[in-house]
Amino acid sequence: MTLGEIKEKALAAIAKAQNLKDLEAVKNEFLGRQDGELTTILRSLKDMPPEEKRETGTAANALRGEIESAMKSRLGVLGAGSSSSRLDITRPGEKVRVGHLHPLTLMENRIKEIFLGLNFSIVEGPEVESEHYNFDALNIPPNHPARDMWDTFWLPAQYKDKDSRQLLRTHTSPMQIRYMETHQPPFQIIVPGRVFRFEATDASHEVNFHQVEGLMVGPDVNLANFKYVISEFFNQLLNQKTDIRLRPSYFPFVEPGLEVDIKWKGKWLEVMGAGMVHPNVFDAVKYNPQQVKGFAFGMGLERLAMIKYKIDDIRLFYSGDLRFVDQF
Amino acid sequence: MKFSYSLLKKFLPSLKGIGTVAELLPLHALEVESFTGDMIDIKITANRYSDASSHWGIGKMLSAILDAKFDEPSLASMKPKKQLNRFDLKISDKEKCSRYSGLYAEIKNVGESPKWMQDILISCGLRPINGIVDLMNYVMLEVGQPLHAFDADLVSAGIDVRRGISGEKIQTIDGAEYSLSGEDLVIADSRGPLAIAGIKGGKRAEINKQTKRIIVEAASFEPVGIYKTSRRINLITDASGRFAHGLSGTLVERAIQRTAQLLKEVYGATIGDWVDLNYQKSAKVLIKFDIKKFNHLTGMALSEKQALDYLKRLDFAIKGKMVTPPSDRTDITRFEDLAEEIVNLHGYNNLTAIAPMIGLRASGQEDLIALKDQARRVLTGFGLSEVYNYSFVSEKDLIRYGELTAWKTVHVANPVSSDLALMRPWLGINLVKNLEHNLKFHDQVRIFEIGKTFNDIQGKVSEELVLGMAIAYKKGSPTLELKGLAEQLLERLGLTDYFTRDLDTDIRFLNHGESLIIESDHQILGYVGSVKADLPASGGLKMAVAEIYLEKLLKLIVGEKEFLPLPKYPNVMRDISLLVKSTERVGPIQDLIENASHLLEDVDLVDWYEDESLGMEKKSLSFRLVFRSDKKTLTDEEVGQEMAKIISELKAKFELEVR
Numbered sequence: 001m002t003l004g005e006i007k008e009k010a011l012a013a014i015a016k017a018q019n020l021k022d023l024e025a026v027k028n029e030f031l032g033r034q035d036g037e038l039t040t041i042l043r044s045l046k047d048m049p050p051e052e053k054r055e056t057g058t059a060a061n062a063l064r065g066e067i068e069s070a071m072k073s074r075l076g077v078l079g080a081g082s083s084s085s086r087l088d089i090t091r092p093g094e095k096v097r098v099g100h101l102h103p104l105t106l107m108e109n110r111i112k113e114i115f116l117g118l119n120f121s122i123v124e125g126p127e128v129e130s131e132h133y134n135f136d137a138l139n140i141p142p143n144h145p146a147r148d149m150w151d152t153f154w155l156p157a158q159y160k161d162k163d164s165r166q167l168l169r170t171h172t173s174p175m176q177i178r179y180m181e182t183h184q185p186p187f188q189i190i191v192p193g194r195v196f197r198f199e200a201t202d203a204s205h206e207v208n209f210h211q212v213e214g215l216m217v218g219p220d221v222n223l224a225n226f227k228y229v230i231s232e233f234f235n236q237l238l239n240q241k242t243d244i245r246l247r248p249s250y251f252p253f254v255e256p257g258l259e260v261d262i263k264w265k266g267k268w269l270e271v272m273g274a275g276m277v278h279p280n281v282f283d284a285v286k287y288n289p290q291q292v293k294g295f296a297f298g299m300g301l302e303r304l305a306m307i308k309y310k311i312d313d314i315r316l317f318y319s320g321d322l323r324f325v326d327q328f
Numbered sequence: 329m330k331f332s333y334s335l336l337k338k339f340l341p342s343l344k345g346i347g348t349v350a351e352l353l354p355l356h357a358l359e360v361e362s363f364t365g366d367m368i369d370i371k372i373t374a375n376r377y378s379d380a381s382s383h384w385g386i387g388k389m390l391s392a393i394l395d396a397k398f399d400e401p402s403l404a405s406m407k408p409k410k411q412l413n414r415f416d417l418k419i420s421d422k423e424k425c426s427r428y429s430g431l432y433a434e435i436k437n438v439g440e441s442p443k444w445m446q447d448i449l450i451s452c453g454l455r456p457i458n459g460i461v462d463l464m465n466y467v468m469l470e471v472g473q474p475l476h477a478f479d480a481d482l483v484s485a486g487i488d489v490r491r492g493i494s495g496e497k498i499q500t501i502d503g504a505e506y507s508l509s510g511e512d513l514v515i516a517d518s519r520g521p522l523a524i525a526g527i528k529g530g531k532r533a534e535i536n537k538q539t540k541r542i543i544v545e546a547a548s549f550e551p552v553g554i555y556k557t558s559r560r561i562n563l564i565t566d567a568s569g570r571f572a573h574g575l576s577g578t579l580v581e582r583a584i585q586r587t588a589q590l591l592k593e594v595y596g597a598t599i600g601d602w603v604d605l606n607y608q609k610s611a612k613v614l615i616k617f618d619i620k621k622f623n624h625l626t627g628m629a630l631s632e633k634q635a636l637d638y639l640k641r642l643d644f645a646i647k648g649k650m651v652t653p654p655s656d657r658t659d660i661t662r663f664e665d666l667a668e669e670i671v672n673l674h675g676y677n678n679l680t681a682i683a684p685m686i687g688l689r690a691s692g693q694e695d696l697i698a699l700k701d702q703a704r705r706v707l708t709g710f711g712l713s714e715v716y717n718y719s720f721v722s723e724k725d726l727i728r729y730g731e732l733t734a735w736k737t738v739h740v741a742n743p744v745s746s747d748l749a750l751m752r753p754w755l756g757i758n759l760v761k762n763l764e765h766n767l768k769f770h771d772q773v774r775i776f777e778i779g780k781t782f783n784d785i786q787g788k789v790s791e792e793l794v795l796g797m798a799i800a801y802k803k804g805s806p807t808l809e810l811k812g813l814a815e816q817l818l819e820r821l822g823l824t825d826y827f828t829r830d831l832d833t834d835i836r837f838l839n840h841g842e843s844l845i846i847e848s849d850h851q852i853l854g855y856v857g858s859v860k861a862d863l864p865a866s867g868g869l870k871m872a873v874a875e876i877y878l879e880k881l882l883k884l885i886v887g888e889k890e891f892l893p894l895p896k897y898p899n900v901m902r903d904i905s906l907l908v909k910s911t912e913r914v915g916p917i918q919d920l921i922e923n924a925s926h927l928l929e930d931v932d933l934v935d936w937y938e939d940e941s942l943g944m945e946k947k948s949l950s951f952r953l954v955f956r957s958d959k960k961t962l963t964d965e966e967v968g969q970e971m972a973k974i975i976s977e978l979k980a981k982f983e984l985e986v987r
Contacts, residue, residue: 105704145569207720248355248358276664
């Protein structure tokens with residue numbers, strides 16, 4: 001066949017092709033690797049004299065391009081609805097490997113984001129604490145049952161921090177003291193972190209869990225400010241106007257002391273302890289309680305995550321099971 | 329603490345149902361845990377045992393909340409004496425016992441308590457025992473003062489409140505025996521201890537069926553001593569719980585008067601003398617109330633009258649601006665305490681939220697927190713999922729990975745269980761367990777954790793923030809993937825200058841030939857390597873673990889990236905295949921190539937194989953070399969010269985063949 005015949009036949013066959021198989025046959029006939037009509041001509045080029053080689057070569061290559069593009073456009077026409085399309089776009093997309101953040105990280109990140117937006121800064125503190133920071137400086141007297149509110153893991157007596165026995169912090173509140181010792185008001189901070197309690201584990205208790213502490217101190221900080229900040233926080237955290245309820249409570253490092261409940265699915269749930277910083281705590285960090293006021297609060301990350309994600313067993317957070325983590 | 333609604337109603341006749349109590353108390357005073365039938369369980373906070381651990385106290389509280397009348401029972405009018413006629417009574421340790429009262433009475437017989445009293449005891453979770461013991465308990469429920477009754481005929485002369493004597497023993501009414509120490513306080517007669525003060529009565533002078541004459545004891549004990557003794561002998565009773573929290577001395581006389589009254593009214597007893605020792609009224613508390621200060625602290629706008637009216641409802645005495653709390657309110661010592669009382673009664677529902685007025689300052693987070701965030705973003709992007717593990721490990725876990733003495737672990741003095749007895753010295757221990765667990769459900773597992781590890785460094789606890797990564801495949805080795813991940817992570821976090829070298833420290837769980845230390849600026853930043861496959865629990869699984877010390881890393885990372893101009897001239901690529909001894913390692917060869925030509929832009933290992941066709945103990949390495957000049961387009965000839973130079977250097981240093 002001459003190049004002209006090839007062109008005519010090939011283009012006609014392409015136009016007639018009704019499906020991928022037909023096109024495939026056209027391709028084999030003219031462009032087939034073994035004995036396609038055009039392939040044969042291209043292969044014979046090397047034996048031609050230079051003049052003819054250039055001429056025929058150029059024309060043959062142009063024709064190949066023409067046939068290929070005709071096939072491509074015919075394929076476009078046939079392709080769409082045709083089940084014999086090379087790519088079945090209805091097949092599942094390829095699996096992309098995706099890593100997941102732990103739900104407690106997600107919860108902590110969201111909390112940090114909200115408080116950054118409320119002009120709070122974020123700091124962290126040590127998990128091994130001294131009795132001084134964990135209890136004494138927080139107005140929790142030794143040998144008083146109030147201390148039993150925090151079941152404590154102690155380190156062996158050989159470990160001391162400035163003569164004070166060491167323990168695994170039972171709350172993030174010691175960071176109130178550490179921060180105030182090294183900073184002057186006004187300021188507002190939150191302190192996320194891991195805490196420990198000496199207790200048997202069950203669906204709602206763990207030996208380690210996480211808290212977020214908050215502290216705002218300044219010349220004119222008051223309880224009404226606390227109510228504002230915390231309402232705003234829960235509205236944003238739960239993505240809806242959230243009813244909150246404050247109730248009297250007792251923590252030695254605040255006065256007045258209170259607890260915060262949120263209304264969730266028609267029920268009041270306890271989610272936070274709080275209050276106005278106790279003057280003895282200001283004394284402990286050498287602030288003048290007459291000149292500064294502050295509020296402090298603490299909440300459990302696990303509890304909030306359990307409420308928000310409907311998780312019914314706290315132990316799942318520490319299972320290391322990806323069937324759990326990869327849901328988030 | 330359990331309370332009886334019907335007893336509360338006796339004090340406060342206008343109460344409208346247990347439900348009202350359960351609704352109002354939490355909003356204005358104390359949390360209610362539950363209520364059913366006549367029982368209401370109220371959570372007494374640690375500062376309110378003196379006034380609120382009694383029906384009297386809760387009744388007063390409710391009367392203030394409801395602004396309703398409190399029916400105070402009129403008490404028998406009595407005058408104490410300094411000595412009982414028949415008994416010597418003395419306090420040897422006046423510091424630990426600030427008041428001791430004894431009331432003498434004669435009864436017809438002990439018998440049973442009346443049903444109304446038993447009902448109230450049962451509502452409050454107490455078991456009726458006999459007429460006298462029940463009455464003691466009943467008065468405690470009413471007044472909040474623990475009482476104890478001795479059979480006077482079983483008491484020898486000379487009751488003394490004294491320290492225990494080391495080695496002294498007492499058998500308590502429940503039949504248990506305790507050894508006492510010089511730290512403990514006892515009630516004793518000439519024959520020995522009659523009771524462990526404030527904790528439990530002794531068997532010897534216990535009320536029994538034959539008892540006709542009794543001595544009722546009501547006392548004030550120093551709380552710390554009671555707390556310590558009850559912890560030491562591990563005996564926590566209703567009484568010890570109350571005393572340990574600190575009770576007002578005024579409860580003693582209220583309790584004695586009420587007991588005398590009921591002994592007479594209910595049992596027709598003959599009341600003898602009341603002896604009251606060592607009582608000194610505590611100094612009157614006077615607190616100045618300032619309404620401006622109150623409104624400043626709370627953000628409320630109450631008038632002085634409104635505020636003080638709330639305090640009056642709570643029986644606070646007010647003279648001008650000076651306020652005195654009732655004697656049993658030991659928790660009220662300062663202005664802020666008054667403020668709390670007012671806020672609680674006024675109700676938080678009536679507190680309006682007000683946005684704080686502050687000078688705006690930039691807020692932010694500590695660098696280390698930002699670094700953790702960034703690492704988490706990068707690693708999830710790489711397809712690793714985050715796990716959280718306990719901060720504890722077991723001795724058994726440690727032994728799996730090395731001899732116990734190889735670890736510098738910090739023990740917990742009081743672990744909850746042997747599984748959680750040690751602080752984790754390494755994140756990897758738990759991560760490897762996570763891998764094993766997850767391989768049951770997946771063919772490949774990729775995880776990371778960011779958390780604190782704890783080691784004993786020269787006698788001090790060193791707490792370190794660590795990033796751990798771990799990968800396992802059911803088939804094949806994951807170590808090079810993890811190495812690549814670690815390299816990419818370090819680069820993404822901004823560490824530009826670091827190198828790796830063979831693991832030389834004694835990390836026993838790692839396969840030393842397949843592990844590397846990551847180092848920068850003469851500091852070990854972490855390591856990456858294969859977990860020993862012969863670990864008893866690895867089950868032949870292929871696992872890799874890496875750890876990076878984030879605090880050290882933070883100091884070394886370069887924050888900002890700097891732009892390099894795009895290349896002006898094209899690059900030239902050349903592949904080279906080398907046949908080397910199979911023991912030869914790629915690292916040194918690649919290092920040599922990288923440093924052999926200044927025109928070399930990049931070197932990559934593109935193929936690696938060992939095959940019988942290559943001959944004994946040989947392997948083939950193919951590198952792709954990319955050459956580029958920033959001054960001109962390189963010619964074939966120039967690149968050829970560079971290649972020749974590289975090959976000759978390779979041949980000089982290594983035993984190899986270019987294929």
